[in-house]
Amino acid sequence: MEVNSAIIYGFASIILMIGYYSALRANDLIRVLISLELMFNAIFLALIPLFAVNPVVAFGILIVTILASSTEFMTLIIAIMSMDRIRKSVRVEEVKAGGEQYVEPKSNT
């Protein structure tokens, strides 16, 4: 009934990297949000081996992670909706520090 932790860590790292890749390749904020949620799935998976060492501590960390991630996603969802209200767009390029205007790159054609 025992399983090598390498299998769980392997699946967790694959899902984490797919999340990173998806976030890096995304060009709209909804896709970035979905990628972040996928990364949290990898975190949940990586937490499983800790349950075998100290279940109570692992469960505490799981609760804090779930509540923190839920709050973070709600904040991001409100931020995306507010940004859409103000900029009329949810594109990644619209996010600029200091709120400066996004200027479309000039095309050579």
Added chain:
Amino acid sequence: MVGAYLGALITLGTIAVITAIGISASKDNLYAAIYLAITTGLVGAIYGLFGITYGFVLIYLVFVGATITITIVLAATYRRIEYRGGVSKSWVVPMLLFIVAVITASLWTEYRVSPLTTQSLTGFASMNNLLLMVLLSSLLMAIMLGLIMYYHEVNKQWK
């Protein structure tokens, strides 16, 4: 010969990875969100497989039931065919190296995980831990209220 238990873990994990690839591959945000729900459900199922019942219930109730449902609704609202941008595809190489490094390192440790019994988590139901949960939930509510007020403010300003 792969045991039934190990086989179930590998099957759940493989389908979770395939649906995670579906998130990255699909062009429509709605389908990406649905793939995400399936991946999270499968991660919750792995918790169930290891006997972590409370973790399974929490992931399904809070994460799949609330957060991801809202994400699906949001993705359905901002549904669009996405065109690819961002970094180049060459970023796959360091990512593959990371996966190989993690698997190699954890193989060397030969650390083994066995399923839990529900009794091992009953120690969590002490007064201090319940107080921690109540405090965290209250913090969550306070942040939600703040967010709703913020959105109302933005809405009023840009009407």
